[in-house]
Amino acid sequence: MNTDSVKVFAPATVSNVGPGFDIMGFALYEPGDEVILKKNNTGKLRIVDITGDNGKLSYSPAENTVTIAMKSLLNELELPDNFDVVLNKKMGIGSGLGSSAASAVAGVFALNKLLGLNLSNDMLLNHALIGEKFASGSIHADNVAPCLYGGFILIRGYEPIDIIPLNSPVELYCTAVYPDIEIKTSEARKILPQMYSINDTIKQAGNSAALVAGLLTSNFELISRSIVDVVAEPYRSKLIPFYNKLRDVVLTTGALNCNISGSGPTMFALSANPETAEKIAESMKTVLNEENVNHNIYISRVNKTGPEVRE
């Protein structure tokens, strides 16, 4: 490995996972962003190339999540910021797959590796969150934390932030479909009620607690029936015109359940084996072709590793 440069992959993530609005997420092996970091002699942090973003992202280090996260880390450690950054986006921006979180995590993870800092994930998390905050407007850890730690993550609370890696022993497969329709995160937030009934509050707590129990005891049936969201799905699903049709078809294939990834428009389905994950993908393709909606489908085991160095 060249010690002047490093290439890092950071995974896409499915957040919310049904009842875990703002408090749960898990990582995938595919897709994911790639960041290549090289030391330079300019004494400046520069973005030298961005691919796969359709021209949507800024080359200004102060306006890109990857460099904002890196800069935050470098400032805290009082290190010089002489790095060139290449960012290869491998997923849609605003897809609901944690695109900005993946870039921010890739940046700080790459710095940690390139400089041999051996910083803990807890330390890296804070700086990745600062990068992600630029993109989403507020601190949300339900993409950043699973991207960085891998696996299923629970966020107990935000005051202070309390990340709980669930270390679930269960092997799960995810089929995620990113349909080519646009949902702005800010719009997806605005559509949500500000108040919920006591019954809905109880239902959300019951299902999120049950999902954690299912994950920790490898109880597939419990996982399946716990993926019920009363906070976001009833409202956000209306922003996805074919939501009910697609979900209904997916549920006939043996999927454990199907719901919205993050604020959408990506939808995800979980399954207990790769064959079912493939079948789900076929059914998604069929429906979206009928609806004339361009889309990308990703099949992946739940990623328990998090980011990694790539040669």
Add this chain to the structure above:
Amino acid sequence: MNTDSVKVFAPATVSNVGPGFDIMGFALYEPGDEVILKKNNTGKLRIVDITGDNGKLSYSPAENTVTIAMKSLLNELELPDNFDVVLNKKMGIGSGLGSSAASAVAGVFALNKLLGLNLSNDMLLNHALIGEKFASGSIHADNVAPCLYGGFILIRGYEPIDIIPLNSPVELYCTAVYPDIEIKTSEARKILPQMYSINDTIKQAGNSAALVAGLLTSNFELISRSIVDVVAEPYRSKLIPFYNKLRDVVLTTGALNCNISGSGPTMFALSANPETAEKIAESMKTVLNEENVNHNIYISRVNKTGPEVRE
């Protein structure tokens, strides 16, 4: 064992357990109700004696949870109802310790044993819930289920009722104090808001999911910091005049946490060992003596067994 009669103990239960409003509870070894069931020759279900209730409970089989639950079970099985019932109440009525649930469970559990029916807990549950409904006005399983199954119970949801015994490997000790002040369950319900902010909804889900994670992974620190309730405690604690004082003192003794049991006025504290449970009891006694409040204190390991036949 005399096959014409049986004596059964059914445990008190702590429901809500902080963030698990309406969805969590656990059983104690002490206190608990006792039911003695004897076959009679009258062809009628009779309550022949009630002790420990201060004259509060009805001898009419149609107006007592224990016989309502039994009658429901006997009706379903089309069995004759020729039984004499003795009910020995060993805890306060309206104490927040699941008094009516314990009586209802004791009744159906005793019938199951006396008649050698070998019915499953799932079957007994439905009839115990019908008895409990008479006392509380609506179906709540967060006392009945832990009383019947033992241990920590999660109720995922009520449509249909979905009981999840957590089978937590952790050994926990509970110190419960029942102060001699009256809180009516109906009043404790009325004081709660009907709507909660999205932030409170997220907090409740995060803490209840984290408490389940703590219980399933024997993580005492996580259990400790997850016992936070934003749905009921902020409101119901106002009905207990010395609540903050007592809780603050208990938290200095090494308790994992302290909160309201059910709708109160009983308060409970969890701890990791019997010595701390004793220290907590001492501190409770000191505070309530200062406040001139009569009280009963119970120290018990979390009861993983549920009801049992006693000689």
